[in-house]
Amino acid sequence: MVLCLLNRQLMRSTSCCALMVRLQRQSRGCIHSSIHGFHHDEIREKLQAFPGGSVDLLKQDSGIAVLTVNNPARMNAFSGSMMVDLEDRVSQLESWTEGKGLIVQGAAGTFCSGSDLNAVRAISNPEDGMKMCMFMQDALTRLLRLPLISVALVEGRALGGGAELTTACDFRLMTSGSVIQFVHKHMGLVPGWGGAARLVRIVGSQNALKLLGGALKVDSELGLDIGLADGALEAVQGADSPRQQAENWLSRYTEGSVPVIRAVKKVVLAGRELPLSEALKTEKEVFGTVWGAPANLQALASKSKHK
Numbered sequence: 001m002v003l004c005l006l007n008r009q010l011m012r013s014t015s016c017c018a019l020m021v022r023l024q025r026q027s028r029g030c031i032h033s034s035i036h037g038f039h040h041d042e043i044r045e046k047l048q049a050f051p052g053g054s055v056d057l058l059k060q061d062s063g064i065a066v067l068t069v070n071n072p073a074r075m076n077a078f079s080g081s082m083m084v085d086l087e088d089r090v091s092q093l094e095s096w097t098e099g100k101g102l103i104v105q106g107a108a109g110t111f112c113s114g115s116d117l118n119a120v121r122a123i124s125n126p127e128d129g130m131k132m133c134m135f136m137q138d139a140l141t142r143l144l145r146l147p148l149i150s151v152a153l154v155e156g157r158a159l160g161g162g163a164e165l166t167t168a169c170d171f172r173l174m175t176s177g178s179v180i181q182f183v184h185k186h187m188g189l190v191p192g193w194g195g196a197a198r199l200v201r202i203v204g205s206q207n208a209l210k211l212l213g214g215a216l217k218v219d220s221e222l223g224l225d226i227g228l229a230d231g232a233l234e235a236v237q238g239a240d241s242p243r244q245q246a247e248n249w250l251s252r253y254t255e256g257s258v259p260v261i262r263a264v265k266k267v268v269l270a271g272r273e274l275p276l277s278e279a280l281k282t283e284k285e286v287f288g289t290v291w292g293a294p295a296n297l298q299a300l301a302s303k304s305k306h307k
């Protein structure tokens with residue numbers, strides 16, 4: 001009898017803990033839970049077994065952070081431990097309250113060649129593939145949902161999962177000679193890190209079908225033409241580095257008070273992801289955080305004209 005009661009109490013507190021974890025994950029924007037067979041800690045442990053490279057984060061006083069996919073010996077392919085790193089860096093950005101913008105780049109002049117094919121070969125069974133897919137969907141969805149205006153700085157190649165990573169940013173800038181290519185078809189795959197769903201929203205279903213179905217190489221010209229790229233960066237001798245050019249480009253949109261810029265991202269995100277009635281509700285709530293706040297009062301006091 002006592003054992004039975006203890007068991008029941010334990011079950012209640014365990015399910016309470018599980019609920020807390022689920023709620024915490026949901027509040028961080030997680031999309032998969034154990035209901036979907038997503039056992040987060042188990043997957044993290046499994047991914048850690050495939051080490052190599054890193055994902056590095058630099059938070060700057062300007063409010064613009066730089067996230068670098070760093071595995072140059074493999075053209076910045078994502079090892080398992082880098083997937084875990086990515087999630088950790090996203091968690092750090094979620095709690096960075098002074099942030100306004102984010103640049104996502106690859107190390108050593110190239111963006112990212114997707115998942116590390118050595119790790120892919122080792123986990124080529126469907127069950128492990130699905131787990132990795134859910135983990136990356138989660139991390140990249142949280143990346144896109146950060147209250148920061150983000151831009152992927154594409155130099156060199158963005159292939160496979162690397163192409164998917166570019167779609168987890170609000171904007172994409174392409175340097176001359178760079179290529180974004182969803183090579184999945186050639187690998188007997190389709191995107192699984194959420195790249196197809198996001199691509200359709202960025203370029204429309206017709207273009208997405210062409211890019212995925214043809215595994216087309218998108219250079220900056222085609223990228224600008226179909227709306228995948230938001231800007232092309234020219235390599236001019238003596239000019240700023242691509243990273244500095246990306247910072248200059250982004251600062252147009254991140255200039256201003258921190259709460260206002262974060263509010264801008266939140267209302268656009270709501271409009272992009274939610275049905276209209278819910279987006280309007282979110283917009284009202286976000287509006288309430290800036291109305292009468294310091295930046296608003298300061299602007300009212302200065303009697304500014306918008307010429």
Ligand SMILES: CCC(=O)SCCNC(=O)CCNC(=O)[C@H](O)C(C)(C)COP(=O)(O)OP(=O)(O)OC[C@H]1O[C@@H](n2cnc3c(N)ncnc32)[C@H](O)[C@@H]1OP(=O)(O)O
Binds near residue numbers: 075077114161192
């Ligand atoms: C989510 C689904 C996915 O992402 S599936 C993975 C999709 N990605 C790929 O298939 C990329 C395959 N790689 C390539 O096509 C070429 O390596 C690219 C990136 C075009 C670069 O070519 P190239 O400039 O000639 O360099 P290289 O081939 O000699 O590569 C340098 C070293 O990097 C390695 N590398 C490259 N990509 C990966 C990868 N995804 N996983 C693991 N290793 C990769 C190459 O094997 C090469 O290594 P090594 O010098 O031979 O030891």
